[in-house]
Amino acid sequence: MSFKLTSKPVVAKLPPTVEFSSVLESTVMQISRVFAHQVDLPLVETNYKWAQGKSVTTFDSTIVGIETKCGLVGYGEVCPLGPVYLPAYAAGVRAGLKELAPHLIGLDPREIVKVNEVMDFALKGHPYVKSGVDIACWDILGKFTKMPVCELLGGRFGDSIELYRAISQLPPEEMAANVAQYREEGYRRFQLKVGGDANTDIERIESTRTVLSPSDRLVADANTGWTLHEAIRVVRAVKHLDVYIEQPCVTYEECLTVRQKTDHPFVLDENIDSLHAFLRAKADKAMDLVNLKISKLGGLTRTRQLRDLCVATGYAMTLEDSWGGDIATAAIAHLAHSTPENFRFTSTDFNSYVTVSTAEGAPQRVGGKMKASTQPGLGIQVRQDALGPRVLDICE
Numbered sequence: 001m002s003f004k005l006t007s008k009p010v011v012a013k014l015p016p017t018v019e020f021s022s023v024l025e026s027t028v029m030q031i032s033r034v035f036a037h038q039v040d041l042p043l044v045e046t047n048y049k050w051a052q053g054k055s056v057t058t059f060d061s062t063i064v065g066i067e068t069k070c071g072l073v074g075y076g077e078v079c080p081l082g083p084v085y086l087p088a089y090a091a092g093v094r095a096g097l098k099e100l101a102p103h104l105i106g107l108d109p110r111e112i113v114k115v116n117e118v119m120d121f122a123l124k125g126h127p128y129v130k131s132g133v134d135i136a137c138w139d140i141l142g143k144f145t146k147m148p149v150c151e152l153l154g155g156r157f158g159d160s161i162e163l164y165r166a167i168s169q170l171p172p173e174e175m176a177a178n179v180a181q182y183r184e185e186g187y188r189r190f191q192l193k194v195g196g197d198a199n200t201d202i203e204r205i206e207s208t209r210t211v212l213s214p215s216d217r218l219v220a221d222a223n224t225g226w227t228l229h230e231a232i233r234v235v236r237a238v239k240h241l242d243v244y245i246e247q248p249c250v251t252y253e254e255c256l257t258v259r260q261k262t263d264h265p266f267v268l269d270e271n272i273d274s275l276h277a278f279l280r281a282k283a284d285k286a287m288d289l290v291n292l293k294i295s296k297l298g299g300l301t302r303t304r305q306l307r308d309l310c311v312a313t314g315y316a317m318t319l320e321d322s323w324g325g326d327i328a329t330a331a332i333a334h335l336a337h338s339t340p341e342n343f344r345f346t347s348t349d350f351n352s353y354v355t356v357s358t359a360e361g362a363p364q365r366v367g368g369k370m371k372a373s374t375q376p377g378l379g380i381q382v383r384q385d386a387l388g389p390r391v392l393d394i395c396e
């Protein structure tokens with residue numbers, strides 16, 4: 001058999017109708033409106049306390065909407081853990097969106113990396129501001145392709161996602177009682193909010209471990225609350241217990257010092273706020289697991305990037321956000337469900353901590369687990385009556 005090369009390359013030409021429809025499609029898929037709602041999310045437990053006496057009673061969440069010329073609407077959510085957890089605050093989400101929105105008009109939300117590049121050029125830093133826009137773009141891409149976001153992020157791994165329960169900081173016996181109660185509800189993974197008085201924190205860890213089964217996972221998350229010497233005292237005092245230590249101190253260097261003085265499994269959270277921070281920590285062997293929060297990293301696109309790097313380099317993850325309601329929980333579920341199971345340490349069903357539901361179709365915890373929706377996009381329908389009036393509405 002022989003082949004004859006033609007003197008001219010054969011160029012496949014699209015029929016005129018296809019060219020026309022693709023031009024038309026790219027036009028109608030342009031972003032024509034960016035809007036936002038502010039929603040108060042009171043807590044079921046009425047209060048959530050963590051390190052150094054910090055607390056929140058009602059979360060201030062921003063629901064972000066992106067609308068295309070053809071009327072396709074995608075939603076995202078950004079809900080900081082108050083103004084003193086990460087360098088993020090609720091009113092800052094809305095102020096930042098006002099800055100960003102004019103730059104988004106006319107973009108194709110399906111070109112998500114491009115949208116992120118435009119956002120980074122228009123507003124330096126402030127990843128949490130961009131997170132809701134990015135999530136809304138994934139929702140639109142899913143609705144356009146008629147695919148759930150988890151399938152677009154890599155595929156659905158396993159049947160369900162293992163959740164942890166965050167245990168608000170209280171006296172040791174009350175925290176142990178709360179762990180026992182949430183264990184009855186099906187949770188098998190718990191994150192104790194420590195980072196207070198070191199002696200009391202040692203009691204918190206000891207009393208909680210006694211109400212758990214050997215296979216249950218316990219994390220002591222100090223949320224940067226310990227000074228270096230206190231952190232070292234705590235890890236020495238609980239050396240005999242099966243407990244993970246998460247983000248003991250404020251700085252990366254302090255955490256690295258604690259890490260080098262303990263053999264407890266070690267989690268970094270607040271310090272891992274970018275791909276570069278992870279690469280540095282990996283080079284220093286500064287942790288065994290990482291906590292990835294969608295808004296801390298700037299949205300699903302950037303979190304997926306780091307998630308994939310963690311999988312490739314052997315780091316299991318807590319996949320979650322700083323807080324939120326139904327829409328944030330849906331985004332977490334899609335991110336987690338698209339992550340290979342042995343790299344999923346835990347995730348969070350934030351919508352079960354709050355009293356307000358903002359969307360139908362959001363994941364619901366069953367026996368300490370949840371699932372990502374099988375419907376297109378995030379698989380949620382927002383409850384317009386729960387959102388109230390728009391606090392931001394910018395259109396072309």
Ligand SMILES: [Mg+2]
Binds near residue numbers: 269
């Ligand atoms: Mg943490």
